[in-house]
Amino acid sequence: MDTIERIKEQIAENSILLYMKGSPKLPSCGFSSQASQALISCEEKFAYIDILQNPDIRAELPKYANWPTFPQLWIDGELVGGCDIILEMFQQGELQTLIKESAAKNKSKQ
């Protein structure tokens, strides 16, 4: 499967998905660390993909997303933003709402 197809599949199959450097437990970048901390604080399950382990995704996703940097948070198939947006929304309480709504939607589907 080519890289863009893989990306599309990942985004479609994971309603809350963080592309980051490293993992939430062992982030390799300060921005990825802050972003995953904010997500963890929302207390819903989320998927992550370590782009350092996936150089093809690291190369292709910025073009596909029209977003130049990592981390990238995708919710329900849509790019929410990078670290600064995630943190600002978290501080305003908007991220929690968005995440809870997405999680609830997906629980009711199952």
Add this chain to the structure above:
Amino acid sequence: MTIQSSIEEKLLSAFSPLHLDVVNESNQHNVAPGSESHFKVIIVTSEFEGERLIKRHRAVNAVLAIELAEHIHALALHTYTEKEWNDYYADNTPLSPNCLGGSKKS
């Protein structure tokens, strides 16, 4: 021209900001001294009125597309309207995180 001043010039002419801060934060990261790789931009403009954050960031990224593609490794963006700035962020400007080592190009 340095990357920093080219970022400043482009943002000034694109957004006529009320407030603009371009900070070279490369020294917080795992790069050679004097690098221009990591930046923080704080920009306050009426053009962000009624726009969601993702749209504001996309607008800035578009103006800095060449810098992002060729020079900048990390760009922290803080985009505010005049009201958001005056009500809160002028006294609470966010700090960028320190490096955890992941900025090395693979």
